[in-house]
Amino acid sequence: MTRTPFVYELIVRLHDADAAGVIFYGHLFRHFHDAYESFMDSIGFPLHRAIRPQEPSDALCLPIMQANAELALPLRHGMRVRVLLEVEEVRERSFAIVYRVVDSAGQVYARGRTLHVLTEPGSGRRPRLPEGLRQALGSRNRARPSTD
Amino acid sequence: MTRTPFVYELIVRLHDADAAGVIFYGHLFRHFHDAYESFMDSIGFPLHRAIRPQEPSDALCLPIMQANAELALPLRHGMRVRVLLEVEEVRERSFAIVYRVVDSAGQVYARGRTLHVLTEPGSGRRPRLPEGLRQALGSRNRARPSTD
Amino acid sequence: MTRTPFVYELIVRLHDADAAGVIFYGHLFRHFHDAYESFMDSIGFPLHRAIRPQEPSDALCLPIMQANAELALPLRHGMRVRVLLEVEEVRERSFAIVYRVVDSAGQVYARGRTLHVLTEPGSGRRPRLPEGLRQALGSRNRARPSTD
């Protein structure tokens, strides 16, 4: 079974590129996060409501505890690319998102991965992901075995 | 009577400059704010304690409601400059900070100004500045009449 | 005669808001610039081609030499707003862009203005705007007298 990745459109803007003319690697992570927020909106878990819900006790804090990226080819000012996002894995207390930055010809410019761990802000304890979130993430789970 | 401006050292870093090779104007405002935070630390009103004090009722929110900048000369990657910060004015419910970015020869590259207004987060009401903050700011007030 | 402003859609993302929960003023300028780049794309003068054209002698550098903003109401994480962009003025060697950030009800959250001055990178000389750019900008010029 194959699922379609979530697509986030991206144009590399003036401030994304640095003095060397290509995207600054820290800004690539910002774009990954914008793709992730759009994705979370799309599955009914917008981050702003997770962080500041009507009932403070309902707050879901999902800090990124691991992040990595490979920058294979230079992303230059003005390029129009897409971030393809997939849920790589949903665990009991965490989930991982993977990203590929591709152009219209399918050429891969960059890849990334973020690990999100449910954490109680005060105590630092790590409760289980709510079932609703697990299911929403699972519905977009990456097909296995993956051929990526 | 003349007072010395607060000095904040700044090196223009790779990500500060954009694809055109000079500082991105939005990042200049980030540096103004770093200078402002350092200044507030120096007068005993660190922003993180103002925003999240031990007693929530003591919170002081001072959002910037006006900001402007003139970028006279290009600030390039690698330049070592200083942000000279002065309290331009302290009013009943607000204060204004002015910034000059200068090199070691005194050449001015940029100027800026931010207006900070005490605001109650929930209601949007604008109370008076606490006397302690007024005095701390006033002690660094810009000399008048200014010849700047 | 009235012209319609150029519209840029914006969602306030996690990293736009700072520790005080509202948009960091420097990031507002980043969004102004993204709106401006989209606008320049739309009138046939994409910035990446202006900065790095096929013929280096055709380069058009249009640094922002003045910028200002008023932040009337807090822009919070998750808000969906629009940046309405208008060409305020086209002069011989420069032009000014104005921005309004509004929600779907027309409530204004912020305003801004940027002044762009054609500048030769090496010499700092300020040539006249090419006629094609003047006309493209003029076609989106703000109606006068403005009732804004």
Next chain:
Amino acid sequence: MTRTPFVYELIVRLHDADAAGVIFYGHLFRHFHDAYESFMDSIGFPLHRAIRPQEPSDALCLPIMQANAELALPLRHGMRVRVLLEVEEVRERSFAIVYRVVDSAGQVYARGRTLHVLTEPGSGRRPRLPEGLRQALGSRNRARPSTD
């Protein structure tokens, strides 16, 4: 033999923290890069001169092709920490830098690693690192075997 890491002082500023109150992970990479630029200054290879040398043919482009971070504990607005930087490895065409963010008690908040690959901007070819750069980096190489 043990070498001392390069130390970069860091205060978590208002705009570093996001709407959830802790440092935005993309900004952590910006700070890693500031530490890296300071380090490169300290060993006599400032990036701005590497990217735009007097002789364009002397340009050294060292794009980051891999980056990763672990964010173990929340870095909050106002925290004063240090980025400890070490050269992990110097290869023929690349080198790796590792980072630890620690407080004054030695508590580790975050770790990171960046891989820098010498690349010719036009062709994408990957020449050997100049001997001077190899030696400068090697002089700060992490002791082996590492007990970290």
